[in-house]
Amino acid sequence: MSDTTIPGTSGSPGTPRARHARHAKSPAQPARDPRSPKGPGPQDAKPAGLWSDAWHDLRRRPLFIASAVLICVILLMAAVPQLFTSVDPYDAAGCRLGDARQAPSSGHWFGTDSQGCDTFARTVYGTRVSLLVGLSATLVTTLVGGLLGLVAGFRGGWPDALLSRVAEIFFAVPSVLGALLILAVFRTGTMWTVMLALAMLAWPMTFRIMRAAVITAKGQDYVIAARALGASGGRLMFRHILPNSIASVIVVATVNLGVFIAAEAGLSFLGVGVQSPSISWGLMIADARPRFLEAASPLLFPAAFLSLTVLAFIMLGDAVRDALDPKLR
Amino acid sequence: MAATGSPILEVRDLVKHFPMTRGVLVRKQIGAIRAVDGVSFDLRRGETLGIVGESGCGKSTLAKLLMGLERPTSGSVRIKGREIADAKESELKRVRRTIQLVMQDPYTSLNPRMTVGDIVGEPYEIHPEAAPKGDRRRRVQALLELVGLNPDHISRYPHQFSGGQRQRIGIARGLALQPEILVCDEPVSALDVSIQAQVINLLARLQRELGLAYVFIAHDLSVVRHISDRVGVMYLGKMVELGRDAEIYGQPAHPYTQALLSAAPVPDPEGRERRRRIVLQGDPPSPASPPSGCRFRTRCWKAQEICAQQEPPLQLRPGTWHESACHFAEVYDAMRSF
Numbered sequence: 001m002s003d004t005t006i007p008g009t010s011g012s013p014g015t016p017r018a019r020h021a022r023h024a025k026s027p028a029q030p031a032r033d034p035r036s037p038k039g040p041g042p043q044d045a046k047p048a049g050l051w052s053d054a055w056h057d058l059r060r061r062p063l064f065i066a067s068a069v070l071i072c073v074i075l076l077m078a079a080v081p082q083l084f085t086s087v088d089p090y091d092a093a094g095c096r097l098g099d100a101r102q103a104p105s106s107g108h109w110f111g112t113d114s115q116g117c118d119t120f121a122r123t124v125y126g127t128r129v130s131l132l133v134g135l136s137a138t139l140v141t142t143l144v145g146g147l148l149g150l151v152a153g154f155r156g157g158w159p160d161a162l163l164s165r166v167a168e169i170f171f172a173v174p175s176v177l178g179a180l181l182i183l184a185v186f187r188t189g190t191m192w193t194v195m196l197a198l199a200m201l202a203w204p205m206t207f208r209i210m211r212a213a214v215i216t217a218k219g220q221d222y223v224i225a226a227r228a229l230g231a232s233g234g235r236l237m238f239r240h241i242l243p244n245s246i247a248s249v250i251v252v253a254t255v256n257l258g259v260f261i262a263a264e265a266g267l268s269f270l271g272v273g274v275q276s277p278s279i280s281w282g283l284m285i286a287d288a289r290p291r292f293l294e295a296a297s298p299l300l301f302p303a304a305f306l307s308l309t310v311l312a313f314i315m316l317g318d319a320v321r322d323a324l325d326p327k328l329r
Numbered sequence: 330m331a332a333t334g335s336p337i338l339e340v341r342d343l344v345k346h347f348p349m350t351r352g353v354l355v356r357k358q359i360g361a362i363r364a365v366d367g368v369s370f371d372l373r374r375g376e377t378l379g380i381v382g383e384s385g386c387g388k389s390t391l392a393k394l395l396m397g398l399e400r401p402t403s404g405s406v407r408i409k410g411r412e413i414a415d416a417k418e419s420e421l422k423r424v425r426r427t428i429q430l431v432m433q434d435p436y437t438s439l440n441p442r443m444t445v446g447d448i449v450g451e452p453y454e455i456h457p458e459a460a461p462k463g464d465r466r467r468r469v470q471a472l473l474e475l476v477g478l479n480p481d482h483i484s485r486y487p488h489q490f491s492g493g494q495r496q497r498i499g500i501a502r503g504l505a506l507q508p509e510i511l512v513c514d515e516p517v518s519a520l521d522v523s524i525q526a527q528v529i530n531l532l533a534r535l536q537r538e539l540g541l542a543y544v545f546i547a548h549d550l551s552v553v554r555h556i557s558d559r560v561g562v563m564y565l566g567k568m569v570e571l572g573r574d575a576e577i578y579g580q581p582a583h584p585y586t587q588a589l590l591s592a593a594p595v596p597d598p599e600g601r602e603r604r605r606r607i608v609l610q611g612d613p614p615s616p617a618s619p620p621s622g623c624r625f626r627t628r629c630w631k632a633q634e635i636c637a638q639q640e641p642p643l644q645l646r647p648g649t650w651h652e653s654a655c656h657f658a659e660v661y662d663a664m665r666s667f
Contacts, residue, residue, distance in 0.1 A: 049444065049447065050442050050443065050444075053444075220437055221432050221433075221434055221437040221438035222437065222438055222439055222440040222441075224398065224432070224438075225430065225432055225438050225439075225499070225502070226440075226451065226455075227398060228396050228398060228425065228429065228430040229425060229429075229451060229452050229455050229456075229502075229506075230421070230422035230425040230455050230456065231451075231455050232455075235454075235455065239440075239443075239451075240440055243440075243442040244440070244441070244442055324442065325441075325442070326441060326442060326486035326488060327441065327486075327488045
């Protein structure tokens with residue numbers, strides 16, 4: 001975005017701009033505005049842009065570091081669960097009915113479930129499905145809802161009317177019923193169909209939030225100033241309007257992530273989501289629920305992992321949102 | 330500040346009506362807001378034309394029309410002989426290198442998420458032919474220095490500056506493409522009085538150094554007088570009086586101008602009591618249904634039968650040296666004290 005030329009290394013002295021510069025140094029120049037900002041800051045006189053400044057700022061935020069470390073661990077768990085446990089929960093031979101509903105012990109850190117399977121191993125292996133469903137549904141929802149909202153808010157007129165009506169149709173469907181309907185069409189519940197069902201029902205919310213934020217940003221003076229400079233529609237949208245309307249969408253996305261992971265659990269519980277023998281946190285919570293009073297650990301541990309994951313992403317979203325607002329740095 | 334040569338901006342019978350519609354499915358036009366209704370003037374190189382008038386008289390719409398941000402309903406705007414009223418976007422983009430804008434509110438006219446360097450350098454990204462890529466940063470710093478800011482603050486964000494400094498950033502952005510005309514839409518109204526003077530003086534210095542022509546829109550009479558060579562007075566979408574600043578302020582011929590000037594506070598207590606204040610009755614009529622004939626007649630103490638029937642054109646009137654749009658235009662002597 002900004003170039004890195006050192007001042008005064010290029011350009012011929014005869015250009016009109018050089019004339020400007022010469023005049024600026026003439027004695028007729030009034031004293032510099034006395035209320036100049038506090039002395040040169042560390043970031044001064046160095047190429048900067050919103051994203052690079054945000055990254056620079058993020059790296060020094062404890063909130064960001066904590067959430068990033070947590071997310072890395074969770075991602076690692078999803079990618080290579082073997083690193084965390086030697087027990088393979090997909091191997092039925094590992095579960096002994098005689099060990100059912102044991103409390104946490106040195107042999108089974110998180111205890112065992114009603115089938116006698118190790119809860120820790122199942123929780124670790126369940127990360128992959130839960131995270132994939134949550135992340136992919138969030139990604140699709142944010143991209144589709146965000147982009148459509150940007151276009152609808154920016155263009156207005158018939159594209160806005162059309163997209164808004166379509167969004168309202170999806171809005172009108174009760175989410176559980178809608179998901180049941182969509183998943184019933186696919187018959188087999190896999191995490192991709194669950195993801196699709198969740199994304200289809202959730203994008204209108206992101207769409208509406210984005211559209212409202214874009215309409216607010218569109219009328220701002222700096223957008224008019226950019227238009228007066230001859231800026232193209234793409235530049236207005238992606239340079240001026242998007243950075244100033246994305247904050248609320250980031251927040252909604254982080255909240256959505258938790259909602260999606262929980263919704264996947266709910267759909268699995270209803271029998272249309274991911275099915276055994278697949279392992280997901282939602283399935284585990286649903287399985288353990290009827291016997292919660294006898295054995296709490298098969299429910300509590302996956303629920304705790306779920307909460308930690310959601311918390312980590314919400315903290316990350318907060319940190320990113322703050323870093324993208326220069327006033328909060 | 331001498332204005333020379335042929336006009337670089339010619340405005341003829343410029344009209345902008347905003348349609349008022351009713352209905353959800355079938356839109357029906359039920360009227361129009363006549364924001365600008367037949368305005369004509371010329372602007373010469375290096376000249377400053379002040380435009381004054383109360384809120385809602387169409388000043389800001391006029392600025393948007395001059396910038397090509399709104400399409401006029403009819404009439405013509407020619408910049409260096411090139412018509413922009415019905416120009417294509419690509420043509421308009423070329424014209425924008427000649428005419429640029431300084432906006433009213435320095436707190437909302439700068440993108441809070443862009444650095445000053447990016448804000449002032451954006452014109453070069455939109456018009457890459459205006460400056461070679463490697464030269465842009467140096468030019469941005471030269472611009473910052475030109476408007477009296479520290480060029481080392483190029484990586485700062487707008488919120489780290491005061492209102493006056495922000496307005497300087499806005500001016501630097503407007504100057505980046507080396508325009509010949511700067512449309513200033515109330516450039517100091519949002520600033521403290523002490524900062525107003527700094528910015529006005531900056532604009533005056535830039536005009537001397539760069540030979541800029543200004544269309545200076547404001548509602549503050551003393552600010553306009555300070556910077557303008559000529560002044561146009563607007564009322565309800567029409568130009569009611571147009572002349573050199575000394576004429577408008579010394580010998581106003583239109584009753585509205587006289588009322589406007591008499592309402593301005595006079596700092597000198599000497600003779601203040603003897604000055605007559607003209608207090609206008611009522612509010613300006615709605616621009617959706619302006620009065621017939623002369624638009625000012627509903628509040629004018631000179632109004633006669635003819636004012637309702639015939640619209641007075643903006644022209645030279647007997648006994649005055651500048652154009653005014655009043656059937657009964659005459660110089661009002663009591664204004665000398667202003």
